[in-house]
Amino acid sequence: MSYLFASDYDRTLADEKDNFVIKKEVAEFINNFSSRYPFFVVTGRERKFISKLAPALKPTGWVLENGAIIIYQGKVFTNAPNNWPEVRKEVLEELDRTGIQYSVGEVIVYVNNVINPLNINVKGVKVEWNRNDAMILPDNVDKGSGVMFVKSLLNFSGKVVALGDSQNDLSLFKVADIKVAVGNALPEIKAIADIILDKPNGDGILEFLKGITSGRMSL
Numbered sequence: 001m002s003y004l005f006a007s008d009y010d011r012t013l014a015d016e017k018d019n020f021v022i023k024k025e026v027a028e029f030i031n032n033f034s035s036r037y038p039f040f041v042v043t044g045r046e047r048k049f050i051s052k053l054a055p056a057l058k059p060t061g062w063v064l065e066n067g068a069i070i071i072y073q074g075k076v077f078t079n080a081p082n083n084w085p086e087v088r089k090e091v092l093e094e095l096d097r098t099g100i101q102y103s104v105g106e107v108i109v110y111v112n113n114v115i116n117p118l119n120i121n122v123k124g125v126k127v128e129w130n131r132n133d134a135m136i137l138p139d140n141v142d143k144g145s146g147v148m149f150v151k152s153l154l155n156f157s158g159k160v161v162a163l164g165d166s167q168n169d170l171s172l173f174k175v176a177d178i179k180v181a182v183g184n185a186l187p188e189i190k191a192i193a194d195i196i197l198d199k200p201n202g203d204g205i206l207e208f209l210k211g212i213t214s215g216r217m218s219l
C-alpha cells in the first residue's frame, strides 16, 4: 500500500508559542520523510508567509490558500474557477462597504480575528474558518478539493493520511483514509480522528512520523 501525507501547518506542524515558525528538527525530519513518502503541507497560509515561517521546509509539495494554490515540482496550479477575479471583486466591495479589514492572497481573501458575524452575500463564495480567522474562497475550494487536485496530479491511488487540528481541516479529513489529530486539536477534530497524538503541534507530528519510519507505528 502506498501512502500520501497531507499535513496542516498552523498548530499542527508549527506552534503558536513559536509565532508559527517551524522547529528546525521538524522541518528536517519532514524533508527526509518526503524522500520516502509524498508529503504535502496543506494550509490556509499564502506563499509569502510560508517562505518567512518555514524557509527550510522542503516537502514534496504544497497546497496553499486553503486548497486554492498547489505547488509541485516547481509548478504552480490554481484550483479556482476562471471567473474568480470578478467574483472576488464583489466580495472586496462588500467588505469595504462594511469596513472589515482583510488581506488578499493569490486567490484567498483573509479576515483575521473576526468578532462580528461575517455575512458575504456573493454567489459562488464560501467562508472557511480556522479558529477565529475567516478565509473567503470560491465555493468549490477547500483543503479537500486541494488534496483531490494533488491526487490526480500525481495519479495517486493509495491512501491519504491527513494530519490536522482545526475547523478548516474537516474537509481534509473528509478525503482522507487515515485521520490524525495533534494533541492540541479542537474537540470536533479529535472526535472524528482515527489516531489522536499525545503531544501537541510539531512534537506530536515528529513522534508520529518517527514511529512510521522506525516501524513502531503501522498504518
Ligand SMILES: O=C(O)COP(=O)(O)O
Pocket: 008, 009, 010, 011, 042, 043, 044, 045, 046, 130, 133, 166, 168
Ligand atoms: O489560517 C491560516 O492562515 C493557516 O492555518 P492552517 O495552516 O492551520 O491551515
